Amino acid sequence: MYGANIHLFYENGGWQLIEIQDCAMVLCPGPEREGSLALKLVDSSNRDLFTLAFNISTTPIRGIEIGALQGPSEYVVDRGEVIKSLTRSMHGLRPKALMLEVLLMLAKEWRIESIYGVTNKGHVYQALRYMGSKRSSVSYQYSELWSEYGGTQVSKYMYKIPLDPVRKDPRALNKNKRRLYTKRYAWLDEVRANIHSRLAEISPSNT
Numbered sequence: 001m002y003g004a005n006i007h008l009f010y011e012n013g014g015w016q017l018i019e020i021q022d023c024a025m026v027l028c029p030g031p032e033r034e035g036s037l038a039l040k041l042v043d044s045s046n047r048d049l050f051t052l053a054f055n056i057s058t059t060p061i062r063g064i065e066i067g068a069l070q071g072p073s074e075y076v077v078d079r080g081e082v083i084k085s086l087t088r089s090m091h092g093l094r095p096k097a098l099m100l101e102v103l104l105m106l107a108k109e110w111r112i113e114s115i116y117g118v119t120n121k122g123h124v125y126q127a128l129r130y131m132g133s134k135r136s137s138v139s140y141q142y143s144e145l146w147s148e149y150g151g152t153q154v155s156k157y158m159y160k161i162p163l164d165p166v167r168k169d170p171r172a173l174n175k176n177k178r179r180l181y182t183k184r185y186a187w188l189d190e191v192r193a194n195i196h197s198r199l200a201e202i203s204p205s206n207t
Helices: 003-010 079-089 095-109 142-148 175-200
Strands: 015-020 023-029 037-042 048-057 063-070 114-118 152-155 158-161
Touching (some): 003 023, 015 095, 015 175, 048 079, 048 095, 063 095, 095 142, 095 175, 142 158
Antiparallel strands (some): 023 037, 037 048, 048 063
C-alpha cells in the first residue's frame, strides 16, 4: 500500500494524519491484543485521548476488524472538559464518532471491502483467561455506535458496519440542527480531503 513508508506508522509514536483543534490524529501500532494498528487522538501534552484499534485482513477480501475503541483514562483528570471542547469544535460530533468517521475515510483510501466492529462480548478481554480489571475495563457499549452508523449485528461478537453510512438530510431537520449538521458535514468533507492529501505524500508514486 505504501511500500517502504509503511514503517512510518510504527515508529516514533506513529504518523500524524491530521490536526484537530490542538490535538493530533495519528496512525500507530495498536494496543496489545486489540489490533495491530490504531488511530489515536493525542493532545498537545501527548496524552492519549481516544484510541481505535483494528486489524486489516486481505483474505478472502480486504477487510477491517475493529478490536477496541477507548476514551480517556482516569489519569486524564479533565477528560470531561476535553470531550466537551472537542465536541463543540466538531459541530456536535462526539470524539468516539470521529474515530469511526476517520477509519471509514481510511477504508475508502485503502479500498477496503468490509468493516466489522467487535461487540462488548466479543472483546478480547472478555475471554476466560482475563479476569478482574482487564475484563471490566471495557465499559463503553460498542453496539450503540455501530448501530448509529447503520451497523447490523451478525453474531453476538460482531457487527458489520457500512462502508458508506447514510448521512442525515439537513433539510429534514429543524433550523438549529440543520445549521449544525450542514457545518458538521462540510467539516468532515474537509477532513476527508486533508487525509487524502496527507496519505498521497507517502504513496510510492510520490516518493
